[in-house]
Amino acid sequence: MPSASGRVRVGIIGVGGIARGAHIPGYKQLHDVDLVAFCDIIPERARQGVEEFGAPGAKAYEDYHDLLARDDIDAVSVCTPNAAHAQITIAALNAGKDVICEKPMATSPADAWAMVRAAQANQRILTVGYQHRFSDDAALLKEMVDDGTVGEVYYARAIALRRRGVPTWGVFLDKEKQGGGPLIDIGTHTVDRTLWLMGDIGKPTWVLAQTFRKLADHPGYNLWGRWDPAKFQVEDAGFGFVRFESGAVLSVETSWALNIKEDLFGTVLAGSKAGAELFDGLRVYSEERGRLVDKSFNPGRSESLYHREIAHFIDRVKSRKAPLVKPEEAATVVEVLDAIYQSAASGRPETVKTVQ
Template sequence: INGVELVAGADVSEKALKSFAEQFGVKQTFTDYKKMLRLKDLDAVSVCTPNYMHKAPTVAALRAGKHVMVEKPMAMNAREAQAMVDAAKEAKRKLVIGFQYRFSPEAQAVKRYVDDGQIGRPLFARVQTLRRRGIPSWGVFGRKDLQGGGPLIDLGVHYIEVALYLMGSPSAVSASGSAYTYIGNKPSKTLCSWGHWDHKSYTVEDLAVGFVRLDNGACMTVESSFAAHIEKDDFNLQIMGEKGGFTLHPPAIYKDEAGLMVNV
């Protein structure tokens, strides 16, 4: 990135830290991130720790006067997320979550139509991040105590963020939903390209569904799964407005023009 210099890194694993330093030419390394935060020439910090370790280093960095970008999901729960936001406001520093999907060519193309008024007032968004059978067989994706949740917090948050971005960033006023675990916590003989996961430690949901009301009068449904009895994986966002609508994959606009129903 132009104008950015990687000056230091911190990791509790000395082996990982050495590899990182060699790969990126970083001269200052620390096994204690708190010591790294004392560096005066450090302007911003990227928090790439596991989910359950997002809050502590983020709050510490903000209080040390550093701007922060933290990987998604932001935190393990709403309480932790609020504490992070409060720390950023108190320190008067920027806190950014690693949601990159809004910068995709598809999202940016659709955003032009939205900003041009082609969609009109948004009414409804449908978010779908569905895997037919895609439970990760590595890492701790199946452990709620370390991850905070399953497909909704891992996959769904990306498309929820894009949906809100393309709808003008409204705030949620109410939400309801359900989560179901019925495949991941049982041994499976079904062939799957993702491999076999540890069902004994699996404590997250297989499927999460939700309904959200927004303060601009619109509403949004959310469907997210690691495992579901569906035809195929389905990752998409659809938004319907008063003047037109669109889907993200493939990027397409649906509207009335010259007395015709037109797809762009």
Template sequence: MSEALRVGIVGTGGIFQAAHKPAWLGHPEAEIVAVCDINGERVRAVAEELGGVPSYEDYRELLEREDLDAIDICTPNLYHSEIAVAALNKGLHVFCEKPDAVSPEEAQRMADAAKRSGKLLMVMRNNRFSPGSRYLKRYIDQGLMGEIYTGRCGWVRRRGIPGKGGWFTTKSLSGGGPLIDLGVHFIDLALWLMGNPKPIAVSGATYTKFAASNVSDSAHSQFGDRNAEGIFDVEDLATGFIRFDNGATLQIEFSWASNIGEEMNFVELRGTQSGASLKNGSLKIFSETAGQLADIHPVLNEAKAKPQHTENIFHFVDCVRNGAEPTIRPEHGVDMIKILTAIYESAASGREVRLVEERAVL
């Protein structure tokens, strides 16, 4: 493939501006050829900023273009599957901001459309691309952790509700609060590091305690358009527990707002040979060497690392243009949305939810 990968953008709001746009503009083999957003004023401004590329307010019109190779979806969560399936059916590759979809059925529709079309579907999993995550994955793949049998992960904020009153806090558009917004990131990272075991059961609880608060201390609250007259019908904190088919377990906690000391994201894993803690990007490994307990602090070459979103988009381009093996697959997204949906179901029912049927004991 000699020409640049020609990309159309659907959704030109905060996540596109902050994370996707720099990646596309920084790739020497990719070109943004058209943009789309239901906010006409915003999309026209972005089109002008990008050198006067064509702009649209309806993604269907954008998909009629004959010069597209791929699209990048940065819309509210509800529309991810609709737009992705339509693009895949048009024979386009699809990159999509997380989460994959707002229901397992919609995530499966996306996976099925990708399989039928033979085109690449990849959903943002940028936390797999941090220096600490990549090092830890190599360490695990070399067998140095032994059997990973349990762990915990989360992203907790003191005050960091995004786009309050807008689509982030409106369940019909977002699918939920911090569990679906932040949980995708670090549940995925934990599962990837653990070798993608299959989830078999979950239990969870959700809380909404800060809907009346307008205090913010997190830079992440800038995402989304606020609406003082809007809706807040999602959780602001979720906790849960996941069991896997290999006997491993994972504890989770995700919040936009709670009374804690500081904002923190983390994955902690316990293995039979080593344990690991990846907290706010800082990696520590806990093991034994020469008959003594030993803490390992890998020296990571972070100065040369690209931003994680950029690394993820560059990986997508490499897969499309050069046939690289995708490390993020549609089936990962289907399992993820099954987990999140079941946690919400468990929180509503007060009971554990099984994702697979119990096998009969003979």
């Protein structure tokens, strides 16, 4: 629990790109957070974290168990590659810490639900780094779905398409360490936000999908420099069609490399009263007085979504209220992505097995 002074003591596990680019700056803008511990299997990174961002007395660790053994740490950010999320998060929850874990929550549904259960058993806050839910546009569309403006949502598209945007740092191309390619890396963001926006559609029931590795052997222009085809063990594009208990359907479209005009990230919703597109800005489509009406909304403030996400996490650590991104929702995203990979591997429609 936060100290009597109300300050929250936080540890960072995995001091790489997302920790330095999002979590640490998010904590540093808060006046009631002390970054007291940094852990990385590359010791230099943990040491640099302490030197650059640590509160007085902050310590560096190579093994996360040593960081978690400290009883003066309230909360941790888990910012390691995907395959390590579950074991570190469960250990942190069992050690009494609240956790914000980077996306995707886990690489298998069994791991994701084990994380949910560990949070419940220890009565800890667990949330997942889906910062796109924190935009003003997303909040507005969510309100319009919840208050009935959109009607019953029965069709949606979750889109995260890059023409050439293959991540070349870290272990993103490593199947074992990441669990997959663009589907699990960026598809996870848009599937999460789209499912949240669709509202009450019940559980996913079945999936038909296909993944591709068509451009991975032809590196040329890339947003983050040339990739090594020999290391490219994951799909470069993946597509799925998911059905839910309510009968609603979702099309998932994602790529790191695809021969298309331009990158596209966002959500399309079609409801019985209105439809919406949430890309760069929100547009809502409906019919009034026998006319088709298109409305576009001013995007509002342009504050960092990462800052909002981290401020919200700390608010929840202090208030003990449920976070916006609930672990059960993040686990459902893992189930959908897992079923997509299974359908792609089998070449057949697959039922979504709920592990819970």
